[in-house]
Amino acid sequence: MTYREAIEFLETLYDSEKEIKPRYPDSLDEYYAFLELLGNPQEGLRGFHIAGTKGKGSTAYILSEILKSQGYRVGLFLSPHIFxxxxxxxxxxEWIGEADFARHMEKIKPYVRARGWRSVFEILTTMAFLHFxxxxxxxxxxxxxxxxxLDATNVIRVEDGIITSISLDHTHVLGDTVEEIAREKCGIIKEGMRIIxxxxxxxxxxxxxxxxxxKKAGVYFLGEEIPFEVVRASLNGTEFYFADRKYTVSLIGRHQALNVGVALASADMAGVVEDEEKIEEALKNLSFPGRFQILKDDPLIIAxxxxxxxxxxxxxxxVEEVLGENVSLIYGSLRRKDVRGILGVLKDIAKEIYFVPVNSPRSHTxxxxxxxxxxxxxxxxxxxxxxxxxxFASRNPPVLITGSLYLCAEAVKLFSAPPVPRRP
Incomplete structure (x- = not known):
């Protein structure tokens, strides 16, 4: 199987990210049965599981960089993708190579129809298990x-978990209240885990x-059991205290300090922190697309x-802390988002607003x-x-592009060539 054939096969499967009204499984039983046909590749992996409404992707990336700074070989599974x-x-x-992608897909393909319908996300999750x-x-x-x-990643059994900020999102699947959503997110908690x-x-x-x-697990909250304080955020990054030690992270925004804080705490609890100076250096050089990312300096354009x-x-x-002035806002959104609520917040920092489509079948016009x-x-x-x-917006900077990570992906592609990953 070639890489192109692997992608073509993947495109024949159900992809919830492209559906206006996505469907989700009501249990993981069929997925477990599917994995058993492949020899249960999810078993025996040591690592970290991260849930939450906002910040879980950033936190996963940050944690992987912290672990990497300590000399470990680290597998990272994220969604969605940018490039x-x-x-x-x-x-x-390093991204999975095309040859490895195709080879894993060739192994997976014969079993895809064996145990009910399998989604694109489940197949990619399975590929991550096999690859790691x-x-x-x-x-x-x-x-x-x-x-x-009920997420496909929840078949792993690891000792450490992180829960980032929980708020209303995906209410059509997870529940109408933040408490219902919290119960779904807490589904990753298993017996004996350390939860940050x-x-x-x-x-x-x-x-x-x-x-x-x-679940007879343990939990530690940032700012309660774990000493933590944000100092300031600027265009140069964010400063904070964690366990009485001052850190500077290149990511912009107080919320990013929270993401770094739980990542640091989880790594520390897992007993893998040996060289704090290397961690400090790693945090100063983080870069994650679509998270208050500066795409251009003059005029200033942020996604x-x-x-x-x-x-x-x-x-x-x-925006208020870092820029200190209002922005020309470019806004696009997928369906099933609280457009009125979001714009009700952002209007206070917008001197003008432009509405655009998102490159997705689920986009609002x-x-x-x-x-x-x-x-x-x-x-x-x-x-x-x-x-x-x-x-239009560039005539009246600064410019802020927001509303969807998919829209940010379009913006990032306009201003930068995709990275050329080395093959592992």
């Missing part, structure tokens, strides 16, 4: 795709602590994947976004492409 589907499966920052086991990684870091309890959590609203913290007790009300609030706070905005008395201009919106 290439292979970037979802990495070892020490074959390459004998020291640790693997898995970002949950959606929820936690970011600060949560009181009702969510109670649920996490209750589920930890039920951020905020796509729910909570992340919009964090984005607003970052710019016209619909404009109509939604007008309901809450927000005006803006419709643009048929991101490029056209940029041509």
């Amino acid at each position: 290439d589907i292979r970037e979802r499966i990495q070892i020490n920052g 086991k074959e390459k004998e990684v020291d640790f693997c870091v898995f970002e949950v795709g959606l929820g936690g309890r 959590s970011q600060p949560q609203r009181r009702s969510v913290e109670r649920i996490i602590r209750k589920m930890v007790r039920e 951020d994947g905020a796509h729910n009300v909570d992340s919009a609030r964090r984005l607003k706070e970052t 710019p016209e619909h976004l404009k109509e939604e905005a007008e309901v809450v008395r927000i005006s803006g201009e419709v643009c048929e492409t991101l490029e056209r919106a940029l041509s």
Whole structure:
């Protein structure tokens, strides 16, 4: 099987990321049965499992870089991708090679129809298991795709888990309240695990602590059991104190300090931190696409994947602290997002707004976004492409592109060539 044939086969499978009304399994039983046909590649992997509404991708990346700085061989599984589907499966920052991708797919393909329908996400998760086991990684870091309890990544049995900020998102699947969503996210908690959590609203913290007790696990909250304080954020990065030691991270925004904090705590609890100076150096050189990412300096153009009300609030706070002035806002969104709520937050930092489509079958039209905005008395201009919106917004910088990580991916591609990964 060639790489192209592997991609073509993958494209025949169900992909929830492309569906307007995605469907999800009601149990993991069939997926477990499928993995058994492949020899249970998920077993025996040592690592970390990360769930949450916002920040789990950044946290997974940060944790992998911390582990790498300590000399470990680290597998990282992320979603979605920015440049290439292979970037979802990495070892020490190197994407899975085309030959390995094709070879693993050839092994997986005969079993795909054997145990019910298998999704693209499940197949990629399975490929990550196979790849990490074959390459004998020291640790693997898995970002949950959606929820936690019924996510394909939840078949792994690891000792360490992280729960990032929990808020309303994907309510059509996970539940209508933040408490229901928290219960789904806490589905990753298993007996004896060490759980590190970011600060949560009181009702969510109670649920996490209750589920930890039920599973006879342990939990440590940043800012409570774990000393932590953010100092400041600027265009040069973010400063914070963790366990009485001052750190600077190149990622921008107080929320990124929280992501680094739980990653540091989890690595420390796992007993893998040996050289703190190497960690400090690694944190100063982090770069993760679509997270308050500076795409251009003059005029200043920034991309951020905020796509729910909570992340919009964090984005607003970052703009106010870091930029100190309002922005020309370019906004695009997928369906089933709280457009009115998000724009209700971002309007306070916007001097003008341009509505654009997102490169996805699930995209709202710019016209619909404009109509939604007008309901809450927000005006803006419709643009048929991101490029056209940029041509207008760039005349009145700074420019902020937001509303969807998929939109950020389009923006990143406009301003930078994709990285050329080395083959592992």
